Amino acid sequence: MTNTLILLFHPAYERSRANRALSEAAAGQPGVTIVDMQALYPDGAIDTDAEVARLIAADRIVLQFPVQWYSTPPLLKGWQDAVLTRMFYVAYESEGRLIEGRPLMIAASAGNVPEAYTPAGQNRFPLRELLRPLEATAYRCGLVWQEPFLIYAAHKADAEALQVAGEHYARRLAGMGSQAVRRSEPAPSDA
Numbered sequence: 001m002t003n004t005l006i007l008l009f010h011p012a013y014e015r016s017r018a019n020r021a022l023s024e025a026a027a028g029q030p031g032v033t034i035v036d037m038q039a040l041y042p043d044g045a046i047d048t049d050a051e052v053a054r055l056i057a058a059d060r061i062v063l064q065f066p067v068q069w070y071s072t073p074p075l076l077k078g079w080q081d082a083v084l085t086r087m088f089y090v091a092y093e094s095e096g097r098l099i100e101g102r103p104l105m106i107a108a109s110a111g112n113v114p115e116a117y118t119p120a121g122q123n124r125f126p127l128r129e130l131l132r133p134l135e136a137t138a139y140r141c142g143l144v145w146q147e148p149f150l151i152y153a154a155h156k157a158d159a160e161a162l163q164v165a166g167e168h169y170a171r172r173l174a175g176m177g178s179q180a181v182r183r184s185e186p187a188p189s190d191a
């Protein structure tokens with residue numbers, strides 16, 4: 001069975017509603033493993049041996065997180081610095097090369113509404129554009145960029161909206177890898 005690894009980076013998962021709803025929906029899917037990275041590494045000291053092995057064992061990789069200041073939570077940047085640097089700059093032949101060609105999907109929740117992520121809106125740029133550094137990272141590492149899974153107004157979403165988001169997420173996970181996108185294309189939800 002294809003195994004899908006979701007690395008969840010949430011600085012305060014105990015207070016999460018959106019990412020919790022997504023994780024719970026994903027957890028019911030066949031072949032899906034979710035790793036709560038903040039719980040595993042509360043002090044930020046990442047076990048790179050374990051995390052490199054985890055990536056090599058995964059067929060598909062998902063990075064799930066709440067958007068914070070138009071970017072990722074700090075532990076995700078720490079994971080890139082520790083794990084991807086080792087795999088792609090230090091041990092490319094024995095490690096990085098082994099995960100090339102695998103699909104990578106971002107699953108991110110944003111507090112603000114879609115209209116805020118427009119030229120006239122509060123945040124000026126589409127969220128997809130703000131995720132470009134992750135897309136560049138995927139490209140650099142030979143991972144196959146997937147259309148990001150994004151939810152907006154996350155902290156205002158009611159239980160029904162979160163359930164719908166969870167179902168949508170589960171479907172995206174199931175279909176992951178079937179649409180390989182190397183460059184971002186405008187999506188209907190991001191005006």
Ligand SMILES: Cc1cc2nc3c(=O)[nH]c(=O)nc-3n(C[C@H](O)[C@H](O)[C@H](O)COP(=O)(O)O)c2cc1C
Binds near residue numbers: 015017068
């Ligand atoms: C420090 C911090 C920074 C945030 N920055 C943003 C932001 O740049 N854009 C945005 O839309 N929401 C922002 N938010 C809101 C979170 O993205 C939102 O609360 C989260 O996605 C909700 O998911 P959860 O229920 O899983 O915590 C921020 C929240 C915090 C705590």
